[in-house]
Amino acid sequence: MRLKEHVLIACAALSLSACAGSGAGPGFSSQFYSPVLVRSTLVGNSSMSVTPPRPWNKQRRLLTDDIHYVESWTLNGPFLDDLTFVTGLPDRRALVRQRPRDTRQVPIFRSNMTAPEITSMIESAFRVRAGAIDFQTLALTPRRFMGYPGFQWDFEHLDSDELWRKGRAVGAVINGRLYVMMLDAARMHYYPETIRDFEAMATSARLRRK
Numbered sequence: 298m299r300l301k302e303h304v305l306i307a308c309a310a311l312s313l314s315a316c317a318g319s320g321a322g323p324g325f326s327s328q329f330y331s332p333v334l335v336r337s338t339l340v341g342n343s344s345m346s347v348t349p350p351r352p353w354n355k356q357r358r359l360l361t362d363d364i365h366y367v368e369s370w371t372l373n374g375p376f377l378d379d380l381t382f383v384t385g386l387p388d389r390r391a392l393v394r395q396r397p398r399d400t401r402q403v404p405i406f407r408s409n410m411t412a413p414e415i416t417s418m419i420e421s422a423f424r425v426r427a428g429a430i431d432f433q434t435l436a437l438t439p440r441r442f443m444g445y446p447g448f449q450w451d452f453e454h455l456d457s458d459e460l461w462r463k464g465r466a467v468g469a470v471i472n473g474r475l476y477v478m479m480l481d482a483a484r485m486h487y488y489p490e491t492i493r494d495f496e497a498m499a500t501s502a503r504l505r506r507k
Contacts, residue, residue, distance in 0.1 A: 303497065325490025330354040333370060339505065345476060348501040350494055353380065369393065378482035378491045386475040392422050401425045408473035412437060412448035415475065420473045423454055428477060431455040442469040443476065443504045453484060464489040465501050
């Protein structure tokens, strides 16, 4: 979830046209994407649902090592915009798979983490797994998420491809598990284009009662 390492691997395997398409129609390979329709949709480990205001594209896990609790969508291609869901990550689990011998480690989630500690953990995923070379927090404020006390985190970062990206995450620790929605998109054009979708889905997000 980086939260984003799987995006870079998958997009490298696609043609330029596949990464630059828009919507679930032509330009996206069905081998790597499946359409997300305008209806209530379970995400991640199915403990959370959102309703997109227009069709998006779910990125399949064919070339990824992401974990059961993480799912990613895109609207225009993962180099341009990436919407990540973390759904019920349990205590003492990492956002990404990593080996003990890896020299740089993403911190594991702890159920007693504060909002600054959670955002620092996510930032380390961007730096360690996505190669962010400059990362800036713009704001970190309280915000309720799915009816629970949580946070909103706004940030931007410069990656090795020399493209500035901007993001917003909303999240909360609920019953000791981490729930996060995060938009990460090219700062010019694509972030402004997708932030309204993000806000609509954040408002629609519901915890699934089992």
